[in-house]
Amino acid sequence: MAKYTNAERIFRALERKEPDRVPHFENMIDPKIMNKILPGASYEEFIEHMDWDALVHDDQCREEVLDESRRIVRDEWGTVKRYTQEIVPIRVEVPIKSEKDLESYQPPDPDEEWRFEQIQRWVKRYQGERAIVADIHDPNPVGTELLGFEEQLMAFYTNPELVLRVHQIVLDYYLRYINNVIAAGADIVFIGGDWAYKNGPMFSLEHLNKFVLPPFKAMVQEAKRGGVYVIKHTDGNCWSFLDSIVEVGVDAFHPWDPMADMDIGEAKQKYGDRLCLMGNVNCATTLSFGTVEDVRQETKDVIRKAGVGGGLIVASSNTVHSAVKPENYVEMVRTVREYGEYPLDIKALS
Amino acid sequence: MNKVQEISEAIVQLKWDEIAALTNETLEAGVPALEIIDRGLVPGMSAVGVKFREGEVFLPELLLSAKTMKTALEILLPILSQQGTGFIGRVIIGTVSGDLHDIGKKIVASMLQGNGFEVTDIGVDVDPERFVEAVRDNDVQILGLSALLTSTMPMMEATIKALEKAGLRQRVKVMVGGASVTQAYADQIGADGYGADAVAAVEKARHLYRLNR
Numbered sequence: 001m002a003k004y005t006n007a008e009r010i011f012r013a014l015e016r017k018e019p020d021r022v023p024h025f026e027n028m029i030d031p032k033i034m035n036k037i038l039p040g041a042s043y044e045e046f047i048e049h050m051d052w053d054a055l056v057h058d059d060q061c062r063e064e065v066l067d068e069s070r071r072i073v074r075d076e077w078g079t080v081k082r083y084t085q086e087i088v089p090i091r092v093e094v095p096i097k098s099e100k101d102l103e104s105y106q107p108p109d110p111d112e113e114w115r116f117e118q119i120q121r122w123v124k125r126y127q128g129e130r131a132i133v134a135d136i137h138d139p140n141p142v143g144t145e146l147l148g149f150e151e152q153l154m155a156f157y158t159n160p161e162l163v164l165r166v167h168q169i170v171l172d173y174y175l176r177y178i179n180n181v182i183a184a185g186a187d188i189v190f191i192g193g194d195w196a197y198k199n200g201p202m203f204s205l206e207h208l209n210k211f212v213l214p215p216f217k218a219m220v221q222e223a224k225r226g227g228v229y230v231i232k233h234t235d236g237n238c239w240s241f242l243d244s245i246v247e248v249g250v251d252a253f254h255p256w257d258p259m260a261d262m263d264i265g266e267a268k269q270k271y272g273d274r275l276c277l278m279g280n281v282n283c284a285t286t287l288s289f290g291t292v293e294d295v296r297q298e299t300k301d302v303i304r305k306a307g308v309g310g311g312l313i314v315a316s317s318n319t320v321h322s323a324v325k326p327e328n329y330v331e332m333v334r335t336v337r338e339y340g341e342y343p344l345d346i347k348a349l350s
Numbered sequence: 351m352n353k354v355q356e357i358s359e360a361i362v363q364l365k366w367d368e369i370a371a372l373t374n375e376t377l378e379a380g381v382p383a384l385e386i387i388d389r390g391l392v393p394g395m396s397a398v399g400v401k402f403r404e405g406e407v408f409l410p411e412l413l414l415s416a417k418t419m420k421t422a423l424e425i426l427l428p429i430l431s432q433q434g435t436g437f438i439g440r441v442i443i444g445t446v447s448g449d450l451h452d453i454g455k456k457i458v459a460s461m462l463q464g465n466g467f468e469v470t471d472i473g474v475d476v477d478p479e480r481f482v483e484a485v486r487d488n489d490v491q492i493l494g495l496s497a498l499l500t501s502t503m504p505m506m507e508a509t510i511k512a513l514e515k516a517g518l519r520q521r522v523k524v525m526v527g528g529a530s531v532t533q534a535y536a537d538q539i540g541a542d543g544y545g546a547d548a549v550a551a552v553e554k555a556r557h558l559y560r561l562n563r
Contacts, residue, residue, distance in 0.1 A: 082450060086499065090450035090474070149453045150460075153410040154417060157364060198529055199547050203408045240405075259530070284530045288500045323501035 006053035007187065010131040014188070014229045014251045014276045016311035022303055022340030023053040024333060027135060027190055027233065027254065028319035030087050036326040044122075047130070050333055053313075054131035055122055057186065060115040061108065076108035079145045086322060094148045099162060107169050110176040116184040123185035133188040133231075134181035139170035139215040141193035146170075156207050163211055171215040175222050182226035189223040189230050190254075191216065196236025198260040208241055217248045224249060231278060235318065236260045246274050256280035257317045265305035268312075277306050278313040281332050287316055287324045295328045299335035304349035307340065314340065353379050354390040357422065361394025362401075364411060366418040373422045383429040387466060391419050391426075395464045399549040412548065413457065419464040438466040439559040442484045443494035444476035446505035451498035454528055454548075458494065461548040462555055467492075478505065478512035485518050491559050494551070495541075497528040506531075507539035523558035527551055 004012065004020050012019040025047075034046045047055050063073040063081075071083040078095030096102055122132050143166045144152050155163045178189060195212060196202055203212070216232075223230045231252040232245050237260040238253075245253060253271070256262040256279035264280045271277070279302075281287060286298045299314065306312045314336045320329050339349055351359065353376040360369050376386055398415040401407040443459050445452055452474045459469045472484055485493055493513075495506045506526050513519040523542040526535070536544035543558050545551025 084450050084475075085448065086501070090452075150413050150456065154414045156410045157414055158366065200405055201408060203410055207408070207410060284500050321500065323499070 005129050006051070007126075007128055007131040010053045010313065011187070011229070013310055013313050014231075016272070016274075016276055016309070018310035018342045020342055022307050022336050022342075023313050024315060024336050025052040025054040025056065025131075025133070025313070026315055026320050027056055027133075027192070028087065028321075029329075030320060030322045030324075032322050033320050033324055033326050033329060037330060044125075051337075052130065054133050054188065055126065056133045056135050056190065057119050057122070057181070059135050059137055059192075060118075075145075077142065077146060078105070087319075091145060091148070094146055094151070096146045096162075096166060097151075099159075102162070102165060105169070107173050110173045110180060115177070116180055119181060119184040119186055127185060131187045132185060133190050134178075134186040135190045135192065136174055136177060136181075136219075138191050138193040138212070138219060139167035139174070140195065140212045142170040143167050153203065156203065156211060160210070167211060167215050171218055174219055178219060178222045179226060182223070182228055187228055189219075189228055190233060191219060191230060191250075192233040194235040195241065196234055196238045196260070198236055198257070200237045201240055202236075205241060205244075208244065213244055213248070220248050220250055231276075237262060242271065246271060250275070252276035252278050252313065254278035254313075255315060255317050257284075258282050259284050259317070263305075264302055268306040268308075272306070272309070272311055276311045276313065278315050280306075280317045281314065283316040283318050283321060283324055287320070287328045287332065290328060292327060292331045295331045296335050299332045300339050300349045303336070303340055303344065304346060307344055308346075310342070353381055354386060357386055357390030358394035358397070361391060361415050361418050362397050364414045364418060366414055366421065369418045369421050370425060373425045377425070377429070383426040383433075386422070386426055387430075391422055392465060395419050395461075399461075399552065403547070403549050409457070413460065416457075416460040416464040420460070423463070423466075439492065439555070440468045440470070440488065440490040441492040441494055441555065442470045442472060442481070442488060442490050443496065444472040444481060444484075445474040445496045445498075446502055446509060447475060447477040448505060449497050449499050449502035450474045451496070451528075454498065455494070455496035457548045458496070458527060458545070458551045461552050462494075465552050465556070467555060467559075478509040481509045482512050482516045482518060485513065485522050486516065490522055492525060492555055493522045494525045494527070494555075497526075497531060500530045503528070503530060503535065506541065510540055523561065525551065525554060525558065 009019040009023040013023050038046050038049050061075050063075045066072045066074055074080050080093035081089035082092050083089045146166050220230050229251045232250045233254045253275050256264045267277055281299055286294050402412050441462055445455050459471050462469045497503045525543040526541045527545045533544045543554040545554050
């Protein structure tokens with residue numbers, strides 16, 4: 001089997017071809033876990049130490065500190081958030097409560113150069129060696145940050161025009177942002193945004209088609225025109241709308257959360273010919289509470305169920321969050337190296 | 351269709367902007383407030399709950415029907431209070447210490463309110479001592495604990511232990527819920543109930559209320 005660079009390994013998986021081994025990277029890992037595994041290391045040092053096949057460039061957004069002691073900030077979209085011990089802050093106040101707020105609303109400028117400086121540095125250092133992923137979000141979750149969760153969902157009925165206008169503002173931002181990350185040298189656009197929770201979709205197919213899918217499709221098409229790969233992420237049980245995501249033309253789907261009944265073997269059967277699968281080692285149970293042996297077995301199961309023929313990127317079933325045992329995460333990566341070599345040894349994986 | 355059935359239908363059909371007028375008309379037609387709740391609002395909300403569980407409706411419909419119901423209750427509950435009748439039970443709900451997530455908790459609180467419970471939401475990042483105080487200082491039958499994060503779930507157990515230590519555990523039924531919480535976890539930490547979703551939480555709360563009134 002030919003030897004590939006980390007980047008080529010990811011690209012082949014995204015094209016549903018067999019690389020030399022199953023690739024791995026995480027879209028999000030808590031710095032506390034990185035620090036326990038490699039104390040004091042920078043993100044780049046950690047990636048090199050763990051030999052990730054890709055680096056992830058965060059969705060760039062400045063924050064103004066409003067209350068240092070309570071860790072309250074306002075981001076460039078105008079949303080007030082509070083940080084906790086976790087990496088994702090919690091929304092405290094939204095900027096758009098009515099049409100009136102929209103009249104004077106100023107979204108961030110997607111063309112500010114500082115947003116892409118890190119990608120440019122990574123391109124110089126890693127291009128062709130490790131894949132560079134730009135993490136972004138579709139208009140629905142950003143709309144949630146601007147309108148509020150319940151308010152946005154109820155406005156699907158009570159004020160659909162407001163939702164559409166807000167989503168258009170976000171889409172306009174990200175269409176330019178996507179072009180900028182591509183110009184800077186990103187290889188992959190990772191579009192996050194939760195459309196489901198563990199029991200099923202958050203909204204009906206009708207609402208998906210009216211408010212959510214059209215701007216998402218526009219973003220995917222823009223990225224594809226720029227010649228990069230697209231990975232779509234949403235939490236939850238997504239079976240009922242996966243066809244819609246596939247039809248839009250994404251290359252991969254993440255994270256196939258087993259807590260939401262997203263079985264990766266079933267996914268391989270149904271979508272393996274059209275979609276690269278990224279996930280699904282359980283970060284709510286196995287990686288957090290399991291033994292090293294449990295992690296090893298589950299990682300082998302994921303490779304066996306979804307790795308045949310390529311088209312698999314092993315990762316946690318969401319993020320490597322603060323409660324994941326560092327030794328368990330390390331074991332997951334080690335198992336991918338040990339059992340993920342192509343051609344797969346199905347007997348050893350069983 | 352009589353007026354009470356119209357109320358019920360208004361909840362199912364999400365007539366959020368018509369419910370206030372409809373409720374006032376129904377009262378003016380001589381229908382008692384309690385009957386509007388029992389035979390109009392509660393069956394309407396239950397029907398939405400069934401549809402939600404069966405995947406016929408989703409969160410926007412669930413939230414808007416609860417808002418519609420709350421609008422009607424804002425008119426009806428003051429009348430019931432004057433008459434000396436009121437809520438079917440009292441619930442205190444909060445997200446446990448270290449966790450600031452409140453979407454799931456707010457949905458459950460809305461649904462409980464929509465089903466006639468008086469709900470006091472004591473917020474997010476609530477430490478065990480504050481839960482204990484809230485139970486001690488209020489006449490409540492149910493305490494709801496929410497956690498999204500795997501890392502904060504242990505605070506549910508800590509809260510139950512704090513209630514035991516304060517001698518208050520027998521006074522309330524404790525319900526737990528959240529994305530990572532399971533029935534097995536609820537059993538493990540000695541909670542009285544778990545709701546996999548907001549509809550299940552309401553059913554469980556009704557059941558626990560009957561046991562604890």
